[in-house]
Amino acid sequence: MSYGLYDYDRRRRRRFWVRAAKFLFALAILGGLATFSYLVGVEQLKAREIALQEEIATLTAAKEQAERRAAQLQQIAQTAEIKASELEVRFQREVPTGELARLQELLAQKLAEGVDANRLAFIISQTGTVRNCTHPETKRFVLPTPLYRGANTSVTFANGAVTIGGEGASARNANGDAEAWFDPRQPVTLKFTQIDGDVSEATGMLPIQHSVVIGDKEYRFNIVESSARSFVEISGDTCAFP
Known part of the structure; x- marks a missing residue:
């Protein structure tokens, strides 16, 4: 056990x-x-x-x-x-801005057209002197349009020294059809033909100012719309230049 x-x-x-x-x-x-x-x-x-x-x-x-x-x-x-x-x-x-810019643009344009720089400088230097100018003369003529190139479409100043003509856009009636007279609300083109054959132009809305120099004289023009339909009115005088 x-x-x-x-x-x-x-x-x-x-x-x-x-x-x-x-x-x-x-x-x-x-x-x-x-x-x-x-x-x-x-x-x-x-x-x-x-x-x-x-x-x-x-x-x-x-x-x-x-x-x-x-x-x-x-x-x-x-x-x-x-x-x-x-x-x-x-x-x-x-x-330049404002009037100075406008004068600079005008000077540049004249220089580009071949105007002598010394002549321009002389003109500017003489601007303070009193100018010898004739009494303004006012005339008017019918401004031609594409539909009218008839009589009385130009005028002359200073015994034919400058002839002024031009052209405007035709006015439109209520139906949109062209009329014979020019539309004063559209730009116009004015041509200034000198007695020696030279031509200058001014284009824009009326009124337009333009001047032409021939020798020792400057012909100044102010063109506005006439109260008579189809016509433009021109005031012109002649000043000694420069």
């Missing part, structure tokens, strides 16, 4: 240690897995931290570069604004 009890106790202890060994082995495996997972997690966190630091460094560098570029652009804009203000002041100072 004692042999049987001993054998039973021994088997019981063996089963205990086997279970204990299995338990400890399972704990070791779980501990190993936990440690491995912890180490992997730590490495991932370190890698993530490094990546975030690199991203922060990149964003910081981009921000600094953008700030430098913004400062440069602001400086460029300020410089451009200053230059624009300088150009505006220079433009206002150097580019």
Whole structure:
């Protein structure tokens, strides 16, 4: 009987240690897995931290570069604004406006036509002197149109020194048909023929001012619409030139 009890106790202890060994082995495996997972997690966190630091460094560098570029652009804009203000002041100072611009345009036109610059300068220098002019003379004539080119379509001034004619656009009736007389609401063209054959023209809306220089005389004309239909009225005088 004692042999049987001993054998039973021994088997019981063996089963205990086997279970204990299995338990400890399972704990070791779980501990190993936990440690491995912890180490992997730590490495991932370190890698993530490094990546975030690199991203922060990149964003910081981009921000600094953008700030430098913004400062440069602001400086460029300020410089451009200053230059624009300088150009505006220079433009206002150097580019003529109003009557001065009109005179400059007229001078450029005369120079392009071949008028001597010294002559123009002399004329301008003499503008302050009192001019010797004749009493104005007024005449009128029928302004020709595409439908009328009959009699009384020109006049002469200064004993035939200048002959004035021209043409206008035909007026229209209520039906839109062209009439023989000119339309004063449309531009007209006036021709000034000198006694030597030279011809100059003036085109525009009435009234029109025009002058012709022949030798030492200037013939000045002012052309307006006449109260009589089809006619234009011209006032002209003769002045010493220059």
